[in-house]
Amino acid sequence: MWTKALDGLLTHFFKSGSLRVTYPDGSTRTYGAGGDGVAVTLHDPTLPRRIVLSPDLAAGEGYMDGTLTIEGDDLYGFLSLAIRNIGAQGQPWFRRPLEALRWFKRRLDQFNPAARSRANVAHHYDLSGELYDLFLDADRQYSCAYFARPDMTLEEAQAAKKAHIAAKLLIEPGMRVLDIGCGWGGMGLTLARDFGAQVTGVTLSQEQHTIANQRAQKAGLADKARFHLKDYRDVKGQFDRIVSVGMFEHVGVPHYDAYFATVERLLAPDGIALIHTIGRAGPPGATSPWITKYIFPGGYCPAMSETMAAVERHKLVTTDVEVWRLHYAETLRLWRERFEANIERARALYDDRFCRMWRYYLIASELTFRLNNQVVFQFQLTPKQDAVPLTRDYLYCDGNAGLRHAAE
Template identity: 50%
Template sequence: MASALFSLVTKLVRKGSLKLTLASGETHMIGDGSGEMVAIRLADQQAEDAIARDPTLKLGEMYMEGRFILEQGDIYEFLSLVKQNTTNEIFDLRMAALLMGRIVWQQLKSRSPINRNKYNVAHHYDLSAKLFDLFLDDDWQYSCAYFVPPGISLDEAQVAKKRHIAAKLLVEPGQRVLEIGSGWGGMGMYLAEANPGLDFTGITLSEEQLKVSRERAAKRGLSDRVRFELQDYRYMAGRKFDRIVSVGMFEHVGIGAYRRFFKKVSELLDDNGVMVLHSIARPKPSFATNAFIEKYIFPGGYIPSVGETLPPLEKAGLLVKDVEILPMHYAHTLRHWRQRFVARKAEAVALYDENFFRMWEFYLAGSEMGFRWDELFIMQIQIAKNQFAVPDNRNYIGEREAKLREFEATRAPLEKIVF
């Protein structure tokens, strides 16, 4: 009987060089012979059949389990080869039905009144802090870096990201600042040290991040004005902030909650306040998250388009003052993370196991591929309540970044986190 996977792959891959060894032992050369060869092997018939039935989910699962084996090249090179052939992608009725079912299910979940935010966050961010230390920069920035100028190191690019956001945020000494999704505290400490007297509140749903953030702030003597709370943004009340920043958190809000998110921002933001929202985005709506990412990495997550983001923002009475699109910067960031992670494979396996290592490698490789070939990007949206809250030109961004560089030159080095 003909292999369903072989049939699918030959329809899909027309260019490049792919060596496919099926579970039966049959070997096929697929593609036009161009580029570097990628060689894969299926360990058993069940794995082969599973991938043919549902490649979006099962490819990652079979790689995780060591049943989809790379004999030449790595998982990123395989995914890139496939993605460069997407103009030939074939969808049959069965795959269309799978996709539609996932869209309906994720749309329903995102609108469910049951609050799963803390569970979803804990699933990813409450993993061992030692895991993130394997691949992040010294400040533990787990969001897209800003590679300006091109070719700078990951650590330099993460500082550049904080600098760029701080400049757009127009922070002044003594102001009250809220960060929605405060990570491991790096942005809050940067803003506080750059602006004497600033009062900072960072909120997170991750108990691991909360613990690390508080320890870091205490070590730098900032606990009196840099506070971190285990808090869901939806239930904050009774406080107003001059500035609000959110970096890499909006992807976890869920498409059904955008109106509520921006309504809460409007409640919390002072009438003369400014917000900067930094988020992954896509060029058009997708309505559902990749099945593997949804199941294993970011349950409840959704990458919005700009067009899905702006209407609920405007309905909340907020003004869009600036939109900047940062293409490719996350691809560069993810490549640094993946290379660092793979270089420390033994430590990752010791923390968890081989399956976990391959799961995480697949996630990093697939995400990088998305930014290089699926046209994903970062959007930075500057938001205000009145049109006079920010200058009428963008010259201030460069001017403020120059002043922040002066601050960075005198800033005490970040201490390595010790476990």
């Protein structure tokens, strides 16, 4: 029964390219119109049922466990073929009730009170620091880089990202800056060192908190950049600037009002906030169940409509919205290449299954940006309509020579 159901599902999905599947009983079937092809083998008799019920989850688990193998280990080719075809065809009628259930379940998946947020953060960000050293730049920027020139190195593009954000914040010496989701401290340390800001960073990751403060001490910036193990909802005081890079994806739709109420409460009357987040170019959706289970529990990349609806309910003016399209695809490509080059070191830290999981995560994420309309949003917000210049010219003027040079 389930082999027949999977055969129908794959017949529906694959119209371009070629997918050859060897089933657990040894039978083989080819799907698609021919051309560039990929061959997979299903070794576990439970896989047909699991794939029909949840293709994302079952394919990812099968690859991790070695029960779904790809000829030549061409994971990039397999996921490219799958994402293109599934995006083009949509779900067949018999899977639509399951997709509807996933949609209704999404708010429960994104329910992130403080205790659950801490557990979710620990799942991903409290992994060994050595793992992140294998593929990130030296500043440990774990978010989308900005390729102002296509030939930039990862280090150059991450520096350009920070410069672009600093320009939008219009930082001046002595300003009080809150960094929500400060990571390992790279953004905050840059604002303290290069712009003279007084930075307060908050994170829920024990590992990030420790390393960020160690970095501040080592750089002689401990008096200008302080990092706290704290939920953003518990922050007190008032700040001239608020920056949040790659953290909003962990907030969850049920908490958007709390998030922007916090930004409104903490921001000075003429302050500026810059929120940098992965988003979707289409309407609201649901997170891949594989990503939710193994990579980012509680995570969700919002549609612009979901974010703006929450902003509009608070006393914040949206002064700029910028959409970065393929910048994250290029960032992930470079991360993947570095990870694959260091995979033996990753295997020594964890095991083969973890390495397959991480490789699947990096490749699937890259291809979602390349093929499935995932983007990055930068929202510039302020309580005061004229807090920022009326055009974007200030981003490239002499006062931001570093950014201008990066774009040349």
